[in-house]
Amino acid sequence: MRRPPLPPIAALLVASVATLGPSDARGQAPFEQRVPTAGVGGFVRPGAWVPLRVESLDLAEFRGGPSYMPVAVEVTDGDGLRLQRQVEAVDGVCLIQAGRAESEITFSAGDVGLGQVEPETTGTLRPGDDFTVLAPDERLWAAVRLPAALSQSPEDTAGPLDRPGRPVRIAAFPQANDLPSVPGALGTVRTLLIDADDWPDDDAFLQKYVAGGGHLIVSLSATGELPDWIPLTPGGPVALTARPALERLAKAGSGRGTAAVINRLVPAAVRPLDATEIAAADGRVLATGDGGALVAELPIGFGRATVVAASLHEAPLSGWGGLPSFLLELTRSAPGGAGPGDRAPTGEMADQVYEALEADVAAGASPGTVGVWALVLLVVVGPLDYLLVHRLLNRPALTWVTLPLWLGGATALAVWGTAEADATPRRLELVDVDVAANRVRGAAWATVPAPEAGRLTVRVTPTERFSGEPDESRLGYAAEPGATFGGLYRGGGMGLTPGEYAVAGTEAVGVPLPERSAKRFRLDWTGPGDGAVAGQLATENGLLTGTVSHTLPGALSDFFLIHNGRVYRPDPERAGDPYSGAEELWEDGSMPSGAEWRPDGPGVLRRDLRGFLTQVREVREGPSTLRGGGDDPLKFDETQRLVYTRYAARSRDFGVILPALSLYAQSGGAAFTGLSNAELEGLDLSALAGSGRALLFGRLDAPLTDLEVTFGDPFPADGPTVTYVRAVLPVTERSADAAPAGPSVGPVRLDSDAEAPALPRRRPLGPAAD
Secondary structure, X not given: OOOOOOOOOOOOOXXXXXXXXXXXXXXXXXXXXXXXXEOEOOEEOOOOEEEEXXXXXXXXXXXXXXXXXXXXXXXXXXXXXXXXXXXXXXXXXXXXXXXXXXXXXXXXXXXXXXXXXXXXXXXXXXXXXXXXXXXXXXXXXXXXXXXXXXXXXXXXXXXXXXXXXXXXXXXXXXXXHHOOOOXXXXXXXXXEEEEHHHOOOOOHHHHHHHHOOOEEEXXXXXXXXXXXXXXXXXOOOEEOOOHHHHXXXXXXXXXXXXXXXXXXXXXXXXXXXXXXXXXXXXXXXXXXXXXXXXXXXXXXXXXXXXXXXXXXXXXXXXXXXXHHHHHHHHOOXXXXXXXXXXXXXXXXXHHHHHHHHOOOEOOOXXXXXXXXXHHHHHHHHHHHXXXXXXXXXXXXXXXXXXXXXXHHHHHHHHHHHOOOOEOOOEEEEEEEEEOOOOEEEEXXXXXXXXXXXXXXXXXXXXXXXXXXXXXXXXXXXXXXXXXXXXXXXXXXXXXXXXXXXXXXXXXXXXXXXXXXXXXXXXXXXXXXXXXXXXXXXXXXXXXXXXXXXXXXXXXXXXXXXXXXXXXXXXXXXXXXXXXXXXXXXXXXXXEOOOOEEOOOOOXXXXXXXXXXXXXXXXXXXXXXXXXXXXXXXXXEEEEEEEEOOOOOOOOOOHHHHHHHHHOOOOOOOHHXXXXXXXXXXXXXXXHHHOOOOXXXXXXXXOOOEEEXXXXXXXXXXXXXXXXXXXXXXXXXXOOOOOOOXXXXXXXXXXXXXXXXXXXXXXXXXXXXXX
8 A cells, every 4th residue: 555645844833841840650650542642651761762652542443454644743852942843653653753851742643544634633742741751861671561570669769670870660561562563663662571472463563673772581481482583492381490590690680699589389380492593593591491591692683682481470480579680680781791780970972972073063162161261351351451551551541441452352362262163064973784684774973063153954864775765764863961051951941932943854954053053963774784794704613713894885994803702803013914815905904895804814813802892901010029949940929910991981082982882881881981871872782792693893984874964055064974884793603523614824813911810820930840
């Protein structure tokens, strides 16, 4: 059935300002089929893409066929501007970008699904009354049939999954068919909990949720079955006896080293999983017992699915006191990574990304800059003026002449100090490639400055090679996640007549900008992979072998390959060595398009992942003490310690920022960076780096998006663009006696500080004694 064309963008809607009310009880929210409603289970994250239901589910089903409804939506963005967007609701649900924390959601809808035009429907949803605004540090989970151990009474001040600095809200749904199924609607859900018996009628949206970076936890009841895209075959039900294996996971996730035990008096059934199938899917086993795997994690696209071989909705696990800690441990992206025990962060990774993106961009003076200039005028101008007119000229009345001159000079100096600022747009692109599914997803940020006051039109699109369907690309505003000027949680800031602009698809029209200001946008898209990255990788004796190549438009520099906790990267000291008959391949240490690179080839450095990310180094300290005598060899005691490099939280180098962002949990999370990653957590690939798949990371010297800017006349949009590519590659496991994939030329050299020895230890001067 062909969709009818959408009418032109609706006329401007009247918006009013609402004050953000206090949050209600923390924890889960019971699902209510109300219309209209915004968010997942009524929870909305400011600035995120969330579902908006403008028609009841029963009415949509009553129509007997798909219903396509044009909806005009208006919200307030981080700068206090009214953003108007025309979207299409399918069966009464559409995807919108939420405004800042205090923003209302105003909409106007009309149904043209079956050729009949009904009276237009309008409504306004207010924060605190009609939906709950998630705080910056809050994570959102969703659960179908909430287990009893996750329930919360109204008088509880903390939810069952809350940990210090990491509160969790739960959106509870009675059945899976009540989940929003519009593509991208579950983007704010960090973890989705469901039983195999509660599977929806059409699970395509769940598969897209996981492949797009979501985390699905599936529990197995006695009769539940897994879909084809989770390639595991559960065994027959047997009695659960290996309860300590599950308790150990709960103990690790508690953050206290203790956890409640599972009731031994209540029998429970378990359906063990085949470890061979898990390994074939590049997964990993988290707990074993009773003849198989009890908990397994599989990488799927850019996300993961965790399968628990027992039902979490039946006794004794449904009421198990350690179930919240058990689930929290399953969501940990890396062993020893970000978890409940991390110290409180002092900033946000998104802020560092935006500050690096806007370095040298022309913009108005910040409040801090204005304050500094005012202080300089008070401290310097006053004494100098007094010295000039009272002591030297002895004419106090000349202050009326000299003071304006001082102020004019300070103004000229301020203008001169910002005259060299770059007035061209800047872009940051982060493109992920799923080699197994031959799909890409991308996120691109563009900061567009205004050399003078006016309205601009911005269009950001992926290149034709990687562009998908029109509804797979979304352009929105990008704002800081805090309460700073222009932030998502900043109150007020709107004048009596605030400006407005419209966004349709990947184009923003009529964006008002004052002189020497800038506006930031973000494009999210998915599309075909078109064989951008290819790999034939296998493990042999625990090491990675095979080849990696790409056909991207340009060379891949500063690249490295991650697998099984190790980093493989070319040795910069060996650049220019001949390789595969192409001597020029490594002259600049990059990987040209069409070239192949072998992680087991010549000049390859190998190091543990955590040490690579934190730049840990071994330091040996004295003094030395000679020991031994007679037949014993001479030895000396040597104190050794590991020194970690402090993360540069103020760095503006994307070569420092993006590896820490991409592998946030693997690096240690806030314990290493000192920054939170709540806003950009969906871009953390730590879970994939810990799976059986390989992760290729590198910088591309060619853009993968097109930017068009019109500021009255076409505006130059050829400013600096930084593009990073991250590719997820499947890896096969080869037996020790199998034939290698290809010739290996040259040894693999280890970094001198690759190994982290136990401290302290005794090191011999001569040959060790038997």
